[in-house]
Amino acid sequence: xxxxxxxxxxxxxxxxxxxxxxxxxxxxxxxxxxxxxxxxxxxxxxxxxxxxxxxxxxxxxxxxxxxxxxxxxxxxxxxxxxxxxxxxxxxxxxxxxxxxxxxxxxxxxxxxxxxxxxxxxxxxxxxxxxxxxxxxxxxxxxxxxxxxxxxxxxxxxxxxxxxxxxxxxxxxxxxxxxxxxxxxxxxxxxxxxxxxxxxxxxxxxxxxxxxxxxxxxxxxxxxxxxxxxxxxxxxxxxxxxxxxxxxxxxxxxxxxxxxxxxxxxxxxxxxxxxxxxxxxxxxxxxxxxxxxxxxxxxxxxxxxxxxxxxxxxxxxxxxxxxxxxxxxxxxxxxxxxxxxxxxxxxxxxxxxxxxxxxxxxxxxxxxxxxxxxxxxxxxxxxxxxxxxxxxxxxxxxxxxxxxxxxxxxxxxxxxxxxxxxxxx
Numbered sequence: 001x002x003x004x005x006x007x008x009x010x011x012x013x014x015x016x017x018x019x020x021x022x023x024x025x026x027x028x029x030x031x032x033x034x035x036x037x038x039x040x041x042x043x044x045x046x047x048x049x050x051x052x053x054x055x056x057x058x059x060x061x062x063x064x065x066x067x068x069x070x071x072x073x074x075x076x077x078x079x080x081x082x083x084x085x086x087x088x089x090x091x092x093x094x095x096x097x098x099x100x101x102x103x104x105x106x107x108x109x110x111x112x113x114x115x116x117x118x119x120x121x122x123x124x125x126x127x128x129x130x131x132x133x134x135x136x137x138x139x140x141x142x143x144x145x146x147x148x149x150x151x152x153x154x155x156x157x158x159x160x161x162x163x164x165x166x167x168x169x170x171x172x173x174x175x176x177x178x179x180x181x182x183x184x185x186x187x188x189x190x191x192x193x194x195x196x197x198x199x200x201x202x203x204x205x206x207x208x209x210x211x212x213x214x215x216x217x218x219x220x221x222x223x224x225x226x227x228x229x230x231x232x233x234x235x236x237x238x239x240x241x242x243x244x245x246x247x248x249x250x251x252x253x254x255x256x257x258x259x260x261x262x263x264x265x266x267x268x269x270x271x272x273x274x275x276x277x278x279x280x281x282x283x284x285x286x287x288x289x290x291x292x293x294x295x296x297x298x299x300x301x302x303x304x305x306x307x308x309x310x311x312x313x314x315x316x317x318x319x320x321x322x323x324x325x326x327x328x329x330x331x332x333x334x335x336x337x338x339x340x341x342x343x344x345x346x347x348x349x350x351x352x353x354x355x356x357x358x359x360x361x362x363x364x365x366x367x368x369x370x371x372x373x374x375x376x377x378x379x380x381x382x383x384x385x386x387x388x389x390x391x392x393x394x395x396x397x398x399x400x401x402x403x404x405x406x407x408x409x410x411x412x413x414x415x416x417x418x419x420x421x422x423x424x
Contacts, residue, residue, distance in 0.1 A: 381424075
């Protein structure tokens with residue numbers, strides 16, 4: 001079961017005096033606040049009533065309602081006849097909720113921000129929402145507000161079984177009672193109450209942005225809200241040509257990782273469990289990505305202009321250990337002229353430095369790089385392995401840089417290594 005934790009930031013930006021209109025052209029013209037691009041790594045926490053059965057995925061209720069065999073069998077074997085999904089809420093007690101300890105874990109992981117599912121598609125809100133009576137963390141379950149600190153919030157637009165939504169859907173979304181009486185009031189409530197730095201929208205795909213009133217909400221968010229100058233949003237605001245085309249940063253699809261430089265800031269929203277966003281008791285060890293898997297994805301993502309959201313304690317601590325040594329090649333960096341040499345070497349850059357993230361220790365302790373040969377044109381170039389004090393041996397032969405690594409046993413870290421090229 002996932003817990004929510006505090007992670008505070010002081011963010012300084014220039015106040016933007018532009019008045020944004022409720023059109024995609026105007027909304028898309030808003031610059032992305034610098035802190036998001038510089039942070040690179042965040043934590044995505046899925047936590048809700050589905051954490052109680054912790055079986056299958058966070059879509060437990062929907063899958064059970066559709067009659068999916070393994071969910072029906074799970075309920076038959078573990079709960080009395082007639083037991084409903086809503087009854088799980090009373091056992092969602094958050095008894096291990098410790099925001100201080102989770103904040104320490106997130107800091108050790110190297111993450112720079114946290115996004116919590118304030119409400120998933122089940123409709124249960126982790127805050128005492130005025131618009132979700134008896135189906136929120138104050139009224140049933142932990143009987144407390146679980147969204148009481150400043151960070152980012154995931155929010156599902158639609159709810160599987162909300163009567164207002166089902167009625168609008170039956171009317172082909174020609175009515176919008178659900179949006180006017182539930183979605184928009186909830187969004188305004190969490191923004192005004194918690195001042196989140198990220199609004200991560202989801203559940204948009206069944207209706208157009210005109211139904212969700214997305215442009216109107218975003219115009220208010222950017223013009224009048226208490227986080228108008230610092231908030232970051234994603235691209236999940238309506239069906240059709242919206243995702244991967246409009247909004248703040250693009251997600252495009254879950255676990256999106258194109259491997260090439262993108263023209264717009266994007267995010268690789270992915271999980272350590274290859275099959276679920278939430279904890280599930282029936283996961284096998286092989287279902288979880290290894291630390292090296294995550295660092296490979298991190299290198300590919302940052303080299304091509306995105307950010308990444310890892311989860312789970314052991315992997316987070318391993319990521320933090322690696323970033324303690326190599327974070328210079330990740331934080332506050334930009335994609336370089338070239339994104340990669342091979343699938344085993346990926347590049348980032350900053351000022352007069354280029355970083356080569358080496359995912360496999362070179363055979364014979366010698367690494368050959370063609371891309372960095374350009375640096376030698378009218379420049380003095382030196383190279384270091386991050387975490388080491390001494391320069392590494394380097395020669396340029398036939399327009400290929402040849403870097404000689406020291407003995408592996410003398411180099412700090414594991415999983416991947418970074419060569420820092422410094423040029424005049």
